[in-house]
Each structure stands twice: as C-alpha cells, then as structure tokens.
Amino acid sequence: MAATWVPDVDPDSDFSLENLPFGILGSTADPKPHAAVAIGTYILDLKALLADPGVKARLRELFPRLVGHENVFAQPSLNAFAEMGRAVHRQVRATLRDLLRADTPYPEVLRDNEALRKKVIVPQRRTRNEVPMKIGDYTDFYAGYHHAVAVGTMFRGADNALQPNYTHLPVGYHGRASSIFSTNMPIRRPFGQFLPDPAANPKQPITGLSRKLDFELELGCFISMPPIGHGTAVAVNDADEYIFGYVLLNDWSARDIQGWEYVPLGPFMSKNFATTISPWVVLADALEPFRTEAIPNPTVLQDYLKQWKRRKVFDIRLEVDLTTQDGNTTTITKTNAKNLMWSFPQMIAHHTLGGCPIRSGDLLGSGTISGPGGGSECGSLLEMSQNGKTDVVIYGDEKRTFIEDGDTITLRGWCGEDGARVGFGPCKGRVWSPAPEYGPVAYPDDFIRDMELLDE
Template structure:
C-alpha cells in the first residue's frame, strides 16, 4: 500500500474517492448529454475521454476506449491495461506531476464537479446472477420459515447457492423503485390475490463484474477465478417478500426479484481493494477440491444501510455490517457458476447475496431486522417500520480503511415511487361528504393499467379518476365534483353565496390546473425516465411548484376560520386542498410558512369523510 501517494487536488481524508481508489464510472455533463468514462477523485470526476484525446492515456491496439457509453470496451482490453491506466492516472493526479496540475485549460476541460454531472449505469450488463452466500442470513431466514434446528438446507454448506436474475432490470443509484405487484397468498384465504406487495424490502449486497470472457464448455478454475474479476459495486437486491413466499417453490425467486436491482455508479477495482484482503470464515465441511482456496479470499469492507422516511429530516442508520462475514468467496462463486460449462461475458454482474453479520444490528434486510415484522424498527422521528413504505429512501454505503488510507464505494440510493393519485382522492372525499355509497375498482397507474383496453373504453384520456353512475362514465375530478353536486344536491359542497361560490371554484381550479399537472405521475416519470433527472433534482422540481402554488393558496385563505377553506362547511376547495397537502408532505415540503393551509388540513383529517378517503385507507393501499 503506497501511503505516500498524494493528489494535487484537495481531497477530504474521509472521502471515498482518494488517489488510492480511482473507481470507474459513466457520466455526462447533462442528463441527455454524451456519455463517457470518468474516474472519481474526491468531489471531482476526471474525464478519461478527454485525457485519451490529448494523448495522456493510451492503450496499445485499442482506440476510443473511454469515449464510450459503458465501461465494457475498456474492461475487454484486459488486466494488463487496467493496471496500466490506473498507474497512469495516479501519476497524472500526483502532486509531484505538473502535466495536469499546472495546465489550467486542461484541468478546466477534464475535471468536473460530481454534483454537476449525471451518473449512469457503468456497464452493459450481459447477465445477472445473485448468490445466497451469507451463512448468517441463510440461517436467519431458515430459522424464520423452517425448523430452527435445521435452518440451513443440506446443500448450502457444500456449494454457493444462486439463481439467475434479470439483467434488464439492473438500474443505477438514483432511479426510483416502482412498488411491484403480483400474486400474494394471504394466510386466511384459500387462493392467492393479485395485489401490490405489502412487504417491500431491501437486501444489502455487493456485486462483482466479470472482466474476462470464457467460451461455452470452459469452466474457470479456482486458481484462475480472480483473473476474471474486474471490480465491485454496491448492490441493493430489491425484494417483495410476500410475492416471493408464494412463488419461490419449486424453482426459486421470480417476480419477487425481477422488478429492480440497483447498483452504485462507481466500480471499485480489485487493484484498489487489494490492501484490504482478509481471510474468509472457516468452511466446514471442507469444500470439494474444485472450490478449495487456501489464500486470503475476502475483503474488509464496512457496510451500512440508512432509511429516510418522507416525514423525517434525516436518515437513520439501521444496519452496520461487513463483507468479511461472507461464507463463500467471489472466486468460489464464479468457479461454481462455470463448473458445468456455463460461459461468462465481460459485464456479467454477480451479486453476493444479502450480507448479514453475527449481531442483530448487522442484519442486511428488513426481513431480518424486524424478524418478519414481529420486532418493528422505530425510526428517530418515532415512525415504525416492518417493511418499506412509499416515499422511503434507502441508502447503502461501503468503504475500506487501513493505515490512514480509505477506499470507498460511494452509495446506492433509491426512493420508492408512490402509486397514488390525488385526483381520485378528491372524488373519494366528495363522495364521503355527500354520504354516497360507492365501490372502488383500483387502476394501478405505475403498472400502466390505465392503458388497458377495458379502461380506455371507460376513459379515452387514459387518466384517473373515472366515475361510473347509472351506466354513464364521467371524467376529470372537478367535472365529477360538479356532477355529484347537481345529481345529489342534498348535502351541498358549494356555498349559497355566488361570490363565495366563485372563490371556491377558483381555489379548486388553482390546485387542479396550476399545481397538480406539473407534479403528477406522468410528469415525474418523464423527468426521471426521459430527462434522467436524479431523485434530488426531481424533488427540487416538485418542491418549487408546490411552494409557488401554496403561496397563492395561502393568500386566498386569509379570511378562513382555519377549519375549512371558505365558510363553516367543507367545499370543493377542501376536497382539492387535502390531497395536495398529503402529496406535499410526502415530498418533505415545510408547511410552517402556510399556517392557514396547515390548520385546515389538520382539522379536516379529524373528520371521517376525509380520513377514510386517504390512500392508506383504501383496499389497494401499498
């Protein structure tokens, strides 16, 4: 370990991205800009494509290795070139080398602040396999769902258990996670039901990236396995526990695991991790000869999980564990994966399996941390968690540290995308206030159920809500409220006074036309998927338009008594305001500047008509 290496850039001693690390990733200057290879150094990204274009990075026999949208081409050049480029970068970034240090123009064009660029999936994932290699995790799960005395199945101690997942749903940190739906078998029902998962979970993992391909029928010997591994990333193997419990017999996980597997954007090379090698746990029984290793085959990587509720100003660290606890090594996993002749390709992603330690605070999933909800977690703001709720943000971090040198992974962070719609919420409030009975037929927007032919027959605009009354379909929430007011006038939601009635309609339209359309699910998905905005950028967009709208609403409520928007009875205005406040709180809008709005919201939610219309009270609550 060359502890004397120093960089000419000012780098915090606790930075994950020191000159000893130099992890590779893919970045662009704008969300839709040209993607190219970069390396993280402190708070900066150094543009390898620019260095290559200026002759400062060369790989014999290969051109344009770094002006690429993935790392695959560079990885394919081989281990010799991985080391050559790493050495060249350490030299260029050294405080002793004037080449980059003293060239102001070169530095301006080659260095970018990390917080100003967009990070992308670093590799083209050829295939994805996930293992099950933590003895502590496997024992915990076996104890929960089988006989505690026989928690491990007989094969677990003989081979690295794994399954083949979906490469297509591997995503990069920052992408929102859509709550999955599937078949769930409830204990009190004879048949399964189709539902959104009620037990959404994370799994703290790492993954290694294959750096050297093989031919079909060509197993990788245990002594050669490390030559085939380029580097490692953090991995959150998102899981739907209730879907998994029903579907996994007899062939293992399927839809419970295929909806998203998130990785950190920076690939830490095995060369950077070399100083942190340690001996793995003792393996009993002794592995069969093709899996036998007698070297330091694990790594001392500190790992943590943080969860932040939408209602909390800070994240809570709920798990701290270490990669060194893993029973099966990466070399053993890769060797066993290929022993029957399976070929591997550059860019293949191999997940470690959930990394749990020996103590309760070192468990790498909510399933274990809450012992399948029997021991709920209490967050710092008093909220409890059995499994994850919509709006929760999960952050996984990892780093190595030894002799004053730190090599880290950064983080993999994702938020859970809510599948709720405030327009339908308005109509439910109105129906409840008018004391009308109704039946809910859920339409899952995130799953695009609004695009189904049977729904389009009712609502050609492919939006929600749709009200069906006496074989007639009514669209648009405010239009539906007007229909209900005229069709069922016994309990009125409009004031008698024409001036106040006009003010109520204007207030409702300000929400429905000026605020809500800028922040509905279609817009948020477009910002994420088409414009590649990060969670933070998307939150900033949402907060900007909400605050601008709420400033106007608050001004219109100056004569309110603090119980309802206008007068002494609920109106269309209250039907529209309460859902919008609900959404604002999910996106952590500080409402302290909106005293009237906050007061009205608090009062209305004490009334059954409003309380029972809330998303969490609905049969399709997720």
C-alpha cells in the same frame, strides 16, 4: 499515503487517490455517456483526457497498454476496457494516480496545464451517472452465511436452518439484467400475487401491490474477460483474473410475493422488478490490500472450490440508511463483507463448472450480507422485523416492519482509513409515493429534477 492536487478531497471521501473507481457518465460539456474516474467531489473525464493532443502525443509513454485503443473511454460502457484484462487496468490506474498526485512525475500533463485541467476535472454535481457496464446476464448468489441461518431459522426452525447443500456449494439463481438500475433511479412498488393470510386454509392468493417491500445489502462483482465459451470451466485459483471490479448492490425484494411463488423453482416476480447498483466500479486491485478471511470459513470438500488464498474476501465496512419522506435518516444496518462464506472466485468456478459461458459485463451478486449479532447487523428488514412481527424503530418514534412509500434506502461501503478510503459512493433508491396504480406511468417530477445536470 500520497496526497492529491485535486481540491476538496475530504479525509472521509470514498474517492481518495487510493481508489480511483471507474464509471460511465454524461456531463454538461459532453452529455453522451463516456468513461471517467472519481476523485473526491470531482471526476477526471477519461474521454476528454485521451482526446487531448498533448496526451495523444505521449500515449506510448503514459498509457502504453492503450496504444491502438485510444477510443476505449469514449464508449457508453466499460465493457471494452474490462475485456483488456487486469494487467491493463492496473497500469492505467497507476498512471492516473501518478497524474493526480500532488508530487506527480508529470506536472506539465495535467496539474500545471490549466486549460486541460479545466476541461477534464469536472465537479460531480455537473454529471449524471449511468449503469457502468452493458450487463448481459445477472446471477444472484446466497453467500451471506448469517443471513441464510437467520432466514432459515425463521421459516424452518434452528435444526433445519440451512439446507444440506449450503456448505458444499455457492447457491444462486439467475436474475434479470433488464431491471438493473444505477443509483437514484426511483423504485416502483411491484404488483404480484401473494397470500394476504398465509395461515389461512385453503390458500387464497390475491393480486395487488406488495405489502412487504424490502432491501437486501449485497456486494456485486463485474466479469472482465472476453467471452468464456461453452464447456470451459474457470479454475477457482484463476478466477481473480476474470474480475473487473466491485459495486454495492441492493436486491430489492417483495417478501409476500416471494413467499407464495418461490416453491418449487425459486424467486421470480419477487426479485425481477428492480436491482440498484452503485455507479462507480471499484477495481479489483484497489481492494487487494483489504483481503481477509471469511466468517465462517468452512472446510471445502469439492476440489474445484478449494481456493489457495485463505484471505479470500474483503474487510469492507457496510451500512444502510433509511430516510423517510420527511427527510429524517436513520442508520439501520452496520455490518461487514467478511461475513460472506463463499468468495467471488468460488462463485465463478461453480457458475462455469457445468459449461455455462460468462462474458464481460456479467454481474454476480453476493447475496444478503448480515452479521452474527442480528438486530442492526442484519442486511434486510425481513430479518430485523422477523417477517413483520417486530417493529424496527427508526427516527424519533417512527417504526418500520418493511419499506413504506417515500422511503429512501442508501447502501454505503468503504475500506481503509480516513484520507485513504477505498469506497463505493452511495447506492440509493427511493420508493415512489404514492405507489402508482397498475399500468404505465410517468416518472415523478422530483425524480426528473434530481436527474437534471447542473450547468453553472
């Protein structure tokens, strides 16, 4: 396990030298969004690094794959870098790791270059993260087997928990790219149509603020390659090359709106108001050492979904915290990404089978990830509370069935051991309190303060 010369990289940091995730941010020195990697509590500003005359003079030696693409990290998204492919991502990440190692083979470039070091190694507290990719399309799948069983049992009974198609194909729906936000963006409780009394007859819906606001713990995957044209299906065993990297994803859901609208065409208003993603993209290669077998791992009957890798998902420890408006935090979920039944390559193969094009920056969501044990292994309050029938005990004697105004939901995920963690950083969203009335509103003052850059 290599050490870094960057100060204050704690053993439990998500952003160890083994990770180096990529993001887009503005800083006090350069507020225009551009690319960086995270290391401990700092960032390495890639735009400033590649703009340095000394680095430019040695570009062919240090970053041979970036020759002719010197401005790729000055862009306001990672799309152009993603399109360059995994071989380029791998080489750039390897060089960055060499530059940041305590025993770096290039000490004169950065470690011992005080002027450049001060310019490009910046505390994260002086930066503001943006959504890392320009997202053209967003597809959310339903690959969390235990979540599907639990919710199906809740609404249809144990004998009909899974629809007949579930173990034959990755079920999904098309979401909204326009409402995907980076961490810390405040979440507005949505308005919609729902049944205040689902048991009533005749059914009499009302329109108002959702009373059953929920989170969903998911993994997100960004597509890397240039556009794949109409009619071109991606083979499942080639699909790994189309993956840029991964983020945590919270698919905020209004369960009461969802229950009224989803038949016959699926989720719409209940899902399109907000999706929060973590701001740092963990590259696909960084997760390779943590491959594992899916739970469960069904026999796939369709040839186009048969993946030769048995270890097709990742051993990522996942947790969810709920923080009340008073600042009291409870970890309400502990589970693992290996509980996904379908892999992202299988999702890509199915997505493109009928001829659907995909593009750099397209985002795929895994679906809610829950464990087999129920309770604190659940990836949503819908499961924990049995759709509001059972209280979920949080801090002290406080209870929840669904999310209340002022609550903050924080998703966390990491692989590996202390000192060499590969993690995602927090994926966090706070629900406005009080809930705003229908119509345009200004951001809360405390949100604006949270987003201000710190210049010391």
